Amino acid sequence: MGLESIGIDVEVNVANRGLPGFDIVGLPAQSVDESKERVRTAISNSHVEFPQKKITVNLAPADVPKEGSFYDLPIAVGILGSVLQFEIPKKSLFFGELSLDGSLRHTRGTLLLALFAKEAGFEKLYVPAESANEAAIVQGVAVYPIENLEHMIAVLLGKVRLALAVYKETALSEVEGAPLGEFDMAEILGQEMAKRAMEIAAAGGHNILFTGSPGAGKTMLARALPGVLPLLSEEESLEVSKVYSVAGYIPPGGSLIRVRPFRSPHHTISQIGLCGGGTKPQPGEITLAHRGVLFLDEFNEFPRSVLEALRQPVEDGRITISRSRGRVTYPSRFMLVASANPCPCGFLNHPKKACKCTPREIHQYHKRVSGPILDRIDLHIDTPDVDVQELAQDASLKRFLESSIVIQQRVTEARKIQEERFVSLREVSRRETIHTNTEMKNAHIKKYCALSREAEGILLRAAQGFQLSARSYYKVIKIARTIADLEGADRIAPGHIAEALQYRPKAYGAT
Amino acid sequence: MNQIIKEDSRYPSLLREISDAPKILYYKGNWNPELFEHCLAVVGTRRMTSYGRRVTEQLVGQIAAAGVTIVSGFMYGIDATAHKAALNAGGKTIAVMPCGIDVIHPEYQKDLYNEILANGGVILSEYEGTFLPTLWSYPKRNRIVAGLCQAAMVVEAGENSGSLITANFAKKFGRKVFAVPGQITSTMSQGTMQLLQEGAGVVTSAKDILDYFRQNSGFFSSLSLASKAGSPTTKKILNSGSNPTLEQKILEQLRAEPKEADELARLFETSAAQIGSVLSFLELSGAVVKEGSKYYVS
Numbered sequence: 001m002g003l004e005s006i007g008i009d010v011e012v013n014v015a016n017r018g019l020p021g022f023d024i025v026g027l028p029a030q031s032v033d034e035s036k037e038r039v040r041t042a043i044s045n046s047h048v049e050f051p052q053k054k055i056t057v058n059l060a061p062a063d064v065p066k067e068g069s070f071y072d073l074p075i076a077v078g079i080l081g082s083v084l085q086f087e088i089p090k091k092s093l094f095f096g097e098l099s100l101d102g103s104l105r106h107t108r109g110t111l112l113l114a115l116f117a118k119e120a121g122f123e124k125l126y127v128p129a130e131s132a133n134e135a136a137i138v139q140g141v142a143v144y145p146i147e148n149l150e151h152m153i154a155v156l157l158g159k160v161r162l163a164l165a166v167y168k169e170t171a172l173s174e175v176e177g178a179p180l181g182e183f184d185m186a187e188i189l190g191q192e193m194a195k196r197a198m199e200i201a202a203a204g205g206h207n208i209l210f211t212g213s214p215g216a217g218k219t220m221l222a223r224a225l226p227g228v229l230p231l232l233s234e235e236e237s238l239e240v241s242k243v244y245s246v247a248g249y250i251p252p253g254g255s256l257i258r259v260r261p262f263r264s265p266h267h268t269i270s271q272i273g274l275c276g277g278g279t280k281p282q283p284g285e286i287t288l289a290h291r292g293v294l295f296l297d298e299f300n301e302f303p304r305s306v307l308e309a310l311r312q313p314v315e316d317g318r319i320t321i322s323r324s325r326g327r328v329t330y331p332s333r334f335m336l337v338a339s340a341n342p343c344p345c346g347f348l349n350h351p352k353k354a355c356k357c358t359p360r361e362i363h364q365y366h367k368r369v370s371g372p373i374l375d376r377i378d379l380h381i382d383t384p385d386v387d388v389q390e391l392a393q394d395a396s397l398k399r400f401l402e403s404s405i406v407i408q409q410r411v412t413e414a415r416k417i418q419e420e421r422f423v424s425l426r427e428v429s430r431r432e433t434i435h436t437n438t439e440m441k442n443a444h445i446k447k448y449c450a451l452s453r454e455a456e457g458i459l460l461r462a463a464q465g466f467q468l469s470a471r472s473y474y475k476v477i478k479i480a481r482t483i484a485d486l487e488g489a490d491r492i493a494p495g496h497i498a499e500a501l502q503y504r505p506k507a508y509g510a511t
Numbered sequence: 512m513n514q515i516i517k518e519d520s521r522y523p524s525l526l527r528e529i530s531d532a533p534k535i536l537y538y539k540g541n542w543n544p545e546l547f548e549h550c551l552a553v554v555g556t557r558r559m560t561s562y563g564r565r566v567t568e569q570l571v572g573q574i575a576a577a578g579v580t581i582v583s584g585f586m587y588g589i590d591a592t593a594h595k596a597a598l599n600a601g602g603k604t605i606a607v608m609p610c611g612i613d614v615i616h617p618e619y620q621k622d623l624y625n626e627i628l629a630n631g632g633v634i635l636s637e638y639e640g641t642f643l644p645t646l647w648s649y650p651k652r653n654r655i656v657a658g659l660c661q662a663a664m665v666v667e668a669g670e671n672s673g674s675l676i677t678a679n680f681a682k683k684f685g686r687k688v689f690a691v692p693g694q695i696t697s698t699m700s701q702g703t704m705q706l707l708q709e710g711a712g713v714v715t716s717a718k719d720i721l722d723y724f725r726q727n728s729g730f731f732s733s734l735s736l737a738s739k740a741g742s743p744t745t746k747k748i749l750n751s752g753s754n755p756t757l758e759q760k761i762l763e764q765l766r767a768e769p770k771e772a773d774e775l776a777r778l779f780e781t782s783a784a785q786i787g788s789v790l791s792f793l794e795l796s797g798a799v800v801k802e803g804s805k806y807y808v809s
Contacts, residue, residue, distance in 0.1 A: 192776040196783035212804075342803075349803030354558055354669075354698050359587045360619055382804035384771045397777060461795055483784070498791035499784055502772070506801075 003242055003330065005116035010071060010094075011058040012078025018054035024075075026059030029067045029280075038069075038098045039076045046102040046149040051083050065325060067280055069097035070107045073126065076149060077156070086156050092124040093117050096131070102149035104128035108248030111241055114138035126152070130252035134245060136167035137238070137256055170255045183224040186401040190386035194221055197381045197503055199407050202228045203414035204482030205436030207314065207336040207376060209299065211506075212383030213353075214346045218339035221383065222295045225337060226262045227404035229293070230412040233419075236291045236435070239331060243290055247283050261292030263334075267301040275309050281321040281328040286313050289334035299338035300368045307373050310336070314376045317439065333439070336377065340369075350385055375471045378438060378479055379503040414485040421448055437482045445474055449481045455494045462501050476500045513538045513612075514639075523547040526658040529684050533637035533655065537612035540633040546603055549730045550580045551720060552656045552681065554674035555589025555666035556699050561802045563667035563699060566691055567592045568599075570664070573717035575602025579724055582607065582659050584652060585624070585634075587617055589666045589674070594623060594632075604632045605659065609652040611642030653677040661728050662687040664714060668702025675702050678711070687723055689714045745798045745808055757781065758789055762798060762808065769805040 022036045043050050057075050059066050073096035081088050095113050097105045110131040117125050118141050125143045127135045132145035143165040146152050154160040185195060194210060198221060201208040210218040232240060240257045244250050250257075265274060265285045276284030286294055296302060313319040317333035342348040343357040344365050357365075374380075391397060415436070422434040425444075434440065440448065451459065463473050479500035480492045489496070515522050515536045521544055526532050553571055555563060567589055575581050575597035583590040585606040597604040606627055610616045612634070615624050627634060637655065638648070653673065657663055657680035665688070668674045678688050689712040693700030707713060714720060724730035745766075749759055761775055770778075776786045790806060793799045800809045 190773055190777070192773045192783035193771075193787060194773075196787070349561060349805070356558070358557070358617075360617065363619075382771075384773060384804040386773075400780065458795065462791075465795060465797075495788045498795075499788040501791040501794075502787035 003112065003246060005112050006064065007116065007120055008064075008066065008071075009060045010074040010078060011060060012075060012082065013056045013058075014051055014079060014082040015054040015056070020052040020054060022055045024057045024059065026062040027065045028059060029065060031069050032059070032066045032071050035069065035072050035075055038072050038100065039079065041100045042072070042098040042102040042149050043076060043079065045100065046153065048080065048083060048153070051079065055079060068109070070095050070109065070113075072096060072098035073104065073146075073152070077152065080153060080156070084153065084157065089124060089156070091122050092126065093122045094126045096126075096128040096146065098149065104130075104146055104148055106130035106252040109246050110134045111137060111245035111250070114141055114143065115242070117141050132165035133167060133170065133253055133255050134250055136165040137241065168255065169258075170253055182226070183220055184227060184404045185224050185407055186403040188217060188220060188224060189388055189391040189397070189401075191217055191221060191383055193502070194381050194383050197379045198225055199228060199411060200479060200482050200486065200503075201335065201337070201379055202407075203411045203486050204418070204478065205335055205438040206378035206479060206482065207438070208338070208379040208381065209374070209377045210339040210381050210383050211342055212339075213350050213385050214341065216383040216385050218383050219297055222297070222337050222339060224404065225293055226260060228407045228411055229260045230408065230415050231258055232260060232291060240291050243283055243287055243331065247288060249288070261289050262295065263289040263293070264295040264297060267296070267298050269302070269306060271306045271309050274306055275313065275319055275321070276330055277321050277323065279323065279325060281323055281326065283330045286310070286319065286332040286334055287330040290331045292334060294334045294336050296336070296338045299340040300365055304368055304370065307369060311372055311376065338377065352385070374505055375469060377505070378475045380505045381503065382506075410486055413488070414482065417485045417488070437478050437485070440478055442474055445477055449477050449492060451477070451492050451497070452494070455480075455492055455497045458494050458497050462497075466501070466504060468504065472504060476504065479503060513542070515542065523659055525550070525661070526655065529654065529658040531654070532658065536635055536637060537639050538633050538635050539612060540628045541631060542633065543631070546580055546605065546633060547659065548580075549578065549724055549728055550582050550605070550660040551724075552582045552660040552663035552677060553589070553593035553666065554583060554656065554663065554677045556668050556672050556674065556702075557586055557588035558669070558699065559588045559592065559667050560697065560699050561805070562693060563589055564592050565802075565807065567666050568596045570666075570691070570714065570717050570720070571596035572600040574720050575604070576600040577717070577721055578602070579721070579730070580605060582656055584609070584656055585616070585620065587620065591620060591623060594627060598626055598630050598632075603630075606632070606634050607652050607655045607659070608634060608636040609648040610636065610644040611638045611640045612636045613641050614643060616644050649673055650676050654680045657681040657684055657686060660686060662689060662720065662723055664689040664691065664720060665703055665706055665711075666691045667693060667699040668706075669698055670701040672702045675706070678706055687712060687727070689720060744796050748793075748796070748798055757785070758793060761786075761789060761793065765799055765806055765808045769807045771804050772806065
């Protein structure tokens with residue numbers, strides 16, 4: 001159920017009386033019911049005669065709907081126990097999907113099962129060999145990799161001694177679609193402000209919006225972002241891996257996910273695709289982007305209803321999906337990176353090309369993204385058009401280009417400072433875990449972002465002069481906190497506030 | 512219904528002079544003959560650049576404050592900006608519509624429409640009722656704009672801009688045509704450059720226009736104009752201290768030409784962080800403003 005697991009007992013009764021048959025009860029979904037055919041064929045193909053008896057499988061508790069293909073192995077083991085007359089080991093969990101030839105397939109959700117096994121006090125875990133590494137992430141439970149049903153039989157009859165699966169990091173731990181180092185920051189010429197803003201965003205986990213003409217390099221900037229993000233911490237790594245395990249995105253033999261996810265859904269995405277849902281609630285893009293980046297290119301082209309749905313998850317870091325068949329909460333603490341054109345034709349304020357839009361069209365275009373959504377974006381950046389060829393010829397500029405690695409080091413340092421800052425919060429409450437500045441609530445801001453009198457004076461002047469909303473006011477403080485962290489400064493200085501003010505939202509002059 | 516026939520003594524005398532003066536003028540607002548004494552047509556492109564907007568605001572603000580009525584066509588772009596700037600300066604303005612007097616066109620500028628009426632301005636049209644604007648009614652309207660005024664000022668115009676039609680009418684009626692120079696590379700300067708080549712008056716400040724009104728239409732205003740060298744804050748920052756600070760150096764650069772923060776960072780070989788910080792301080796002090804992605808000296 002979502003990222004929570006509940007234990008299901010698989011009871012198998014093989015009766016001599018009654019007509020031969022095979023039934024599964026306990027609210028099985030289609031995928032569970034089809035298990036009958038897989039189990040029957042797999043057993044026959046494993047040199048065991050399938051019993052011509054009345055077989056009843058009960059999945060308890062009987063009133064919870066069951067989903068998934070991983071009931072194959074426990075059902076098969078139950079039947080085999082009766083046929084071959086062996087004792088099913090105590091405190092053991094069986095998990096896995098069967099193939100018709102009796103081999104075990106890589107099965108989604110293995111990591112969650114292992115976590116559940118540990119919590120519920122199980123000692124042994126029998127899982128498909130391809131999923132064993134995923135299960136072995138969890139320490140304290142013996143994980144046995146099983147190749148196929150014949151192998152399983154041999155193990156249970158005591159003919160083979162099994163080696164425990166030992167966890168190892170594999171190269172497969174990268175999330176699909178995470179373009180680590182697709183572009184290096186040093187390859188991007190110009191865009192000094194945007195690059196600086198990205199560094200701040202990466203350091204504090206802030207949301208960021210790039211606005212600029214087509215070809216100015218918005219997408220390139222966003223794609224360079226994974227290269228400056230710090231690696232996932234142990235705790236974050238487990239959180240992300242859980243999500244990917246449930247979604248079935250951990251490849252066979254895969255291990256913990258160490259790289260921050262980078263998701264870039266197309267703007268034709270549906271609300272359910274983005275936020276999760278469906279008749280059986282599945283995680284959406286925002287959950288798959290947990291602890292990573294959600295990149296929405298052409299922000300204004302997304303349907304308004306889809307963007308509006310982002311409001312709560314952006315604020316809370318999780319989303320609760322309620323459907324008739326259950327309610328599920330998925331984590332969604334992601335960095336929102338968006339890019340947009342300044343107007344429908346894209347050339348508003350362009351130095352060389354004339355904008356063909358009427359003020360009305362520009363107004364309508366900006367109305368597609370609501371104020372509340374824009375208010376939730378911390379850093380608003382213009383990416384002006386750059387004459388790349390001209391810049392490329394200017395050799396003196398090369399000296400100032402920093403590579404992603406250098407920036408990533410600064411970002412990592414700043415993240416460390418933040419982790420230390422918020423560590424005391426965990427002692428107070430386990431539920432309230434904050435990793436980055438962007439997650440601070442107003443109470444935290446008062447506690448951790450003491451402003452000098454001078455700095456506060458500047459902020460108050462700006463609030464009036466620039467007409468900052470209350471939310472923007474606090475966002476400026478959060479950004480200033482991150483800027484100070486990047487510098488290793490303890491206090492927020494006036495200069496930090498001043499720089500943070502550059503990233504405030506802009507009004508588009510349209511009548 | 513508010514209407515004035517050509518034979519009425521209140522009918523603007525300048526307009527009556529032109530060959531095909533409208534027989535009837537429909538209007539909204541309070542008809543005050545004084546309004547038509549000193550009129551300047553301010554016209555330009557719909558696709559104005561931020562330079563065009565800034566220039567219009569600055570020039571029209573000063574000219575309207577001095578007491579000259581600003582006449583324009585209520586279209587978005589330079590026209591609307593001129594009306595707005597006149598109102599903001601506490602001046603008077605007349606909008607000539609290409610459609611029936613009961614139609615607001617473009618409709619979404621309703622607020623501006625009401626503001627003109629609320630501040631003693633007049634909305635004019637030679638068409639009654641709910642007649643919708645058509646391709647031919649725009650140039651027809653332009654002849655009224657030109658006919659009402661002693662002079663016309665074109666701020667930005669493309670090669671085939673409708674504002675050139677207004678300028679041609681003004682020439683035909685023997686009115687003075689002024690053009691505001693722009694960058695020769697800008698497409699929105701092609702029309703104005705053409706006018707300048709043909710001998711239009713060059714506008715370098717509001718004084719050029721006001722001097723013309725003083726000499727030619729008995730216009731008198733005691734208003735002294737602020738010099739264009741920048742606001743008092745800008746001067747204060749520039750004049751303090753002998754060793755130029757980054758703040759001063761940035762201001763000097765921006766006075767020469769508006770720039771993006773990135774350009775400044777490259778120019779001074781300074782981090783974007785520091786440039787951003789200094790620019791915020793300058794914005795707060797009111798010395799510079801940001802428009803689009805560029806910074807301007809205010």
